[in-house]
Amino acid sequence: MSGPSPSVRRPALSEPTGRPGDPGWYTRRVELAIYVVAGVTYVVLGVFHKWLLNWVIGPIWLVAWVWLTPLVVERVRTARDRP
Amino acid sequence: MSWAAHQFETYAIQAHLPKRWVGRVSYLAIVVGDQTPDFVAKFWVYGFDIGGTHYGAAEPFKFHRGWPGAGFSHSLGFALLLAGLVYRFTRSRGWTAGLLLGMAAHSITDINDSVGTMLAFPFSTENFSIGTWAYAATPGGKYLDARAYYSSFGFVMDAFWLVVLLMSAKVLTEAYFRGVIVPADPKVWAWLGRRFPERALLAVYRATFFYGLARMIAWTGWAHLLHPDPLRGWDLSWTGPDWVPAFTLSDLSPWVALAVAAAFAAAIVLAVGRILGPEDSSDAVTVAD
Numbered sequence: 085m086s087g088p089s090p091s092v093r094r095p096a097l098s099e100p101t102g103r104p105g106d107p108g109w110y111t112r113r114v115e116l117a118i119y120v121v122a123g124v125t126y127v128v129l130g131v132f133h134k135w136l137l138n139w140v141i142g143p144i145w146l147v148a149w150v151w152l153t154p155l156v157v158e159r160v161r162t163a164r165d166r167p
Numbered sequence: 168m169s170w171a172a173h174q175f176e177t178y179a180i181q182a183h184l185p186k187r188w189v190g191r192v193s194y195l196a197i198v199v200g201d202q203t204p205d206f207v208a209k210f211w212v213y214g215f216d217i218g219g220t221h222y223g224a225a226e227p228f229k230f231h232r233g234w235p236g237a238g239f240s241h242s243l244g245f246a247l248l249l250a251g252l253v254y255r256f257t258r259s260r261g262w263t264a265g266l267l268l269g270m271a272a273h274s275i276t277d278i279n280d281s282v283g284t285m286l287a288f289p290f291s292t293e294n295f296s297i298g299t300w301a302y303a304a305t306p307g308g309k310y311l312d313a314r315a316y317y318s319s320f321g322f323v324m325d326a327f328w329l330v331v332l333l334m335s336a337k338v339l340t341e342a343y344f345r346g347v348i349v350p351a352d353p354k355v356w357a358w359l360g361r362r363f364p365e366r367a368l369l370a371v372y373r374a375t376f377f378y379g380l381a382r383m384i385a386w387t388g389w390a391h392l393l394h395p396d397p398l399r400g401w402d403l404s405w406t407g408p409d410w411v412p413a414f415t416l417s418d419l420s421p422w423v424a425l426a427v428a429a430a431f432a433a434a435i436v437l438a439v440g441r442i443l444g445p446e447d448s449s450d451a452v453t454v455a456d
Contacts, residue, residue, distance in 0.1 A: 105364030115366065119373075123381055130385040131393060134309075137385055139174075139202060142378030143371070151367035 110154050122149035168205070168231070168302060169276045170316055170386070174379025175328035176272045177201050181348075182335030187446050188439070193265040193352040198375055200269020203249065204277075208237035212304050213312075227304040228414040232282045234292040241277055242288035243431055246270035247438065254442070261351055264439045271435040275428050279324060281406055281413040283424060286431045294417040295424035298406040299324070301413035314390045315411045317383075318401050325383050332376070344372050 097113040100106065126145045130137040136145075177197045184192060212231045214223015224230035232238040239245050246267055254263040277284045283296025303315035316322070337343050349356045359368055391401070402408035 101366065103365045106366055110366075119377075123377065126377075126381045127385045127388070130381065131389050134389075137382050139378060142381060143374030146374045146377040147367055147370045150370035151363060154366070 107154055107158055109157075115150070118149055118153050119146070122146050125149075168280055168304065168312075168316070169273075169324060170313070170321065171325040171379035171383040172276055172328045173201050173205075173273055174375045174382075175325070175332045176276060177269060177375055178338050179328060179331045179335065180268055180272055182332070182338045188264070188443055190347050190351050191261055191264070191443055191446075192268065192439075193259070193261040193355070194348050194372070195352055195355060196262040196265025197269040197272075200246075200266035200271075201273045203266070203270055204240040204245075204273045207240040208232075211237070213309050214306055221306060223306055225306065227306060228282045228302050228416065231304065232277075232284055232294060232302075233416055234285060234288070238285045238292075238294070239288045241274040241284035242286055243271075243274075243434060244289040246274070246435070250438075250442075260442050260444070264442045267435050267439055267442070271432060275432060276324070278424050278428055279320075281415045283415075283417060286427050293419065294415075295419060295427045296415065296417060297421035297424050298413070298415075301406055301408060301411050303411045303414075311411065313386045314396070314399055315408055317387045317390045318399065319407045320403060320405070322383075322387060323403065325379075329380070329383070339373055339376060341369055344369055348372055 095112060097116065098111055100108055100111050101115060122145060126136070126142065136142075177194070180197055181192075181194050208231050211224045212227040214221055214227075216222070224236075230236040232241060249270070250263045250267045253259070253266055257263075274284045274286055278286070278295050278297055279299040280302040281296055281298045281300070282302040283294040283298075285292055286295050287293065300319040300321045301315055304312045332338070356368060359371065363371075390396075399408070399410050402410065406413050
């Protein structure tokens with residue numbers, strides 16, 4: 085077992101993530117944007133609704149954004165492209 | 168008590184594991200271990216209201232950290248007991264070691280508040296504290312506690328752990344997740360991987376950092392930008408802020424607390440070393456399943 089090699093090239097933000105299950109348009113920049121949006125929305129809502137700031141909802145909030153956003157976008161695109 | 172420090176320290180531990188332990192200690196277990204002491208003790212600290220009646224500890228600091236009470240949850244004895252039970256039922260060295268490291272980190276970090284922790288339980292019910300900031304949990308809820316913590320050296324503690332983590336930011340990368348985190352805990356990640364795409368798994372791994380950073384920003388912003396209180400502002404003095412009573416359960420010297428914490432940490436490191444054994448005896452080195 086070994087850790088990641090230091091010589092591994094850091095992927096460009098414009099590259100698709102290439103992970104199984106990720107759509108082709110899902111680049112690292114898009115993923116970064118989703119993390120930022122998840123963070124900003126959680127902080128803003130959490131400031132006004134403190135009950136959101138707990139260790140159950142916080143992690144679920146991030147995972148839901150990252151997991152579901154591509155699914156929702158794909159579904160919208162499919163519906164839009166349907167003749 | 169500490170706030171986001173408990174989230175950040177899990178990654179800091181992961182980043183600073185001895186080379187012979189890397190890829191053999193479950194990160195998820197570190198997180199579970201770090202949450203466990205407060206999971207056991209915290210529900211009754213702030214309490215809750217039903218029909219206008221408040222249910223909870225009359226003196227939260229005694230319940231949270233004292234004896235009788237739930238103070239045993241922040242101790243060597245409880246950490247060893249729980250880790251022993253987990254090993255008994257799972258036979259997972261990686262989870263047993265991770266739980267011990269997480270619970271030890273939580274218990275040691277919390278000696279910084281004025282109440283401290285019963286590190287030596289069951290050998291002693293003495294609390295050990297270095298009193299860096301005031302323990303301010305009251306039956307009135309977490310608002311006063313949050314304002315006090317994020318106006319004192321508590322904020323500095325969170326920031327310190329954040330900096331330690333960011334100096335080892337490689338632990339948050341996808342390559343590190345694939346190369347170290349998953350192989351250390353292949354069964355759990357494989358189980359999750361059959362239900363969720365890898366981007367969601369990566370988010371699960373990063374979620375503790377996300378939550379820690381978000382709560383630090385949200386509570387600090389609330390206390391000092393949205394609802395500043397001129398009588399309850401910043402106070403970076405020892406055992407501050409001075410506008411809140413600093414509860415305490417012991418008058419032992421902070422030097423004694425530091426010595427006991429060092430002994431506690433050494434005992435945990437020795438125990439983890441024994442649990443993991445020599446490098447080639449690891450039970451979690453391949454991404455099987």
